[in-house]
Amino acid sequence: MAKSRRVGVVANNIWRSQGAGALGLLAGIRVPLIGIAPRIGLVLFFIAAIITHLPRFVLLFRSAIVFLLLGLASLVLRVASL
Numbered sequence: 446m447a448k449s450r451r452v453g454v455v456a457n458n459i460w461r462s463q464g465a466g467a468l469g470l471l472a473g474i475r476v477p478l479i480g481i482a483p484r485i486g487l488v489l490f491f492i493a494a495i496i497t498h499l500p501r502f503v504l505l506f507r508s509a510i511v512f513l514l515l516g517l518a519s520l521v522l523r524v525a526s527l
Contacts, residue, residue, distance in 0.1 A: 484520040
């Protein structure tokens with residue numbers, strides 16, 4: 446959370462969005478079409494994280510890039526399996 450404070454992001458918003466995404470991914474196990482929305486949200490979340498870090502010159506977003514790529518892979522595989 447120290448990184449989020451450094452770039453000016455409220456920690457409560459991060460936990461809410463991650464929790465909603467996790468619940469959506471779990472729901473997507475049962476209903477595949479529901480699982481696409483949280484995957485898109487996850488990709489957008491990590492894109493926003495990277496964009497937020499860039500102007501502040503906080504170059505500690507390597508993990509965000511890894512998770513962005515994992516989210517993209519998950520989204521592509523889910524859409525391909527429909």
